Amino acid sequence: MDQLQAIKSFARVVEAGSFTRAADSLDVPKATLSKQVQDLEAYLGIRLLHRTTRRVTVTAEGQQYYEKTLRILADLDDIDSSFSAVRNSPRGKLRVDVGGSTASEVLIPALPAFIAKYPEIKLELGVSDRAVDLISDNVDCVIRGGPLDSSSLVARAIGQASxxxxxxxxxxxxxxxxxxxxxxxxxxxxxxxxxxxxxxxxxxxxxxxxxxxxxxxxxxxxxxxxxxxxxxxxxxxxxxxxxxxxxxxxxxxxxxxxxxxxxxxxSYPFHVVYPQNRHVTRRLRVFIDWLVSDFPSRLD
CATH class of the missing domain: 3.40.190.10 (Periplasmic binding protein-like II)
Incomplete structure (x- = not known):
């Protein structure tokens, strides 16, 4: 068993709330993901998840294991990022959700400058006006307009649109x-x-x-x-x-x-929003900082 991969798979199932969504977000077969979690449970000798035909819930032991291993995964990401920082090149996939007109009129026209500065960050844009669940949809951050209604999220103001x-x-x-x-x-x-x-x-x-x-x-x-x-x-x-x-x-x-x-x-306020219990990777941090510095002038 690849224990590190199994831990990552287990964490994704917890965050997504289902094996199907977790497998889709990791781009692996659902059977492979299920086997990794089962092997991890056998190795630990505890049940991490309750499974039914309708839903997956975390056991008390599973919640404790998730919280402890999440810190380890965050530390590993920091270590990887620190070596990337030597080359001044944060890397990896970044999933961003944004509304239709904000994407076409503001974000996408500005992206060439961001990509030129950070060529090893691979952006995946989800463009729609629907409200996404950042955890279950495995989205790193959302650009949202209007008042905020969730205390479970961290938000940074990125400008006011006339x-x-x-x-x-x-x-x-x-x-x-x-x-x-x-x-x-x-x-x-x-x-x-x-x-x-x-x-x-x-x-x-x-x-x-x-x-x-x-x-x-x-x-x-x-x-x-x-x-x-x-x-x-x-x-x-x-x-x-x-x-x-x-x-x-x-x-x-x-x-x-x-x-x-x-x-x-x-004026209509805009924020970049991300989950408060998720580790902020270096690629997300530089993207947020770029939004804060670049967006206000583009919203006029």
């Missing part, structure tokens, strides 16, 4: 230009962003004399992906609120027109 309310000239010619936010409730067509977390439409948000004003009106169409949401507004389906970085080119060309500018929406 928001804009806009519509096409054709739409405004047909339906008129609203003079006040409350007019959106009367006869205007709205294209709402619908969150994947709860399926609810985000309200249209404005600031009035330093106070937040939410307009909750019936929308013509709801879209749960940021690029598609912007495309709906660009197609003239109605008024949208979106990131200024997404709308910048369309506003400059006249394809979209900003409206209600005296009541601009509040």
């Amino acid at each position: 928001m804009v309310t806009c519509a096409t000239p054709g739409y405004l010619k047909q339906y008129g230009v609203p003079a006040y936010p409350n007019e959106l409730r009367n006869g205007h067509r709205l294209v709402s962003y619908v969150t994947t977390q709860n399926g609810r439409a985000m309200p249209f948000r404005f600031t009035e004399k330093g106070e937040l004003l939410d307009i909750k009106a019936e929308h013509l169409i709801g879209v749960n992906e940021s690029n598609a949401h912007f495309a709906a507004g660009l197609a003239g389906l109605g008024i949208i609120q979106t990131f200024r970085y997404s709308a910048k080119a369309a506003l400059a060309s006249g394809a979209l027109v900003e409206i209600l500018s005296p009541w601009r929406p509040p």
Whole structure:
């Protein structure tokens, strides 16, 4: 038995919550992973996991073993990283999850500079607006916009994105230009962003004399992906609120027109988020530091 590999496999099963997800994340057959954990249990003479047809749970002994061996795995990673540091080249795979428009408009255009500086880091981007489980999905970090709702995660602020309310000239010619936010409730067509977390439409948000004003009106169409949401507004389906970085080119060309500018929406915070109980590898550390230094200017 390769004890070190068996320990790594056991740790991945604990973090993923199932043999199937753990095997997929490690790119090994499920049977191989199961055999490694079974051999480890036989070697230790204890049961590490409770297995049923529906789920896998950690035994009390398994939890203790996981916590102790996790420190060892972290130390080994630090040792490997220290030798990489001599060559100034952190290496390995880094899994990052990011929303659609943030990926296409902000992160991906900036990546050539990061890859040129750290050519031995292999990035895997998960691009969608759905909320991921960093542990079970084996994601190293997530770039998230909006308020944070989980105390089990560590977050670092990476900037504030400006928001804009806009519509096409054709739409405004047909339906008129609203003079006040409350007019959106009367006869205007709205294209709402619908969150994947709860399926609810985000309200249209404005600031009035330093106070937040939410307009909750019936929308013509709801879209749960940021690029598609912007495309709906660009197609003239109605008024949208979106990131200024997404709308910048369309506003400059006249394809979209900003409206209600005296009541601009509040800035939208962005964070890079990672699990608090997971060791921060050197490749993750340099990626986070790069985001903190590079992202703010790109969110304008």
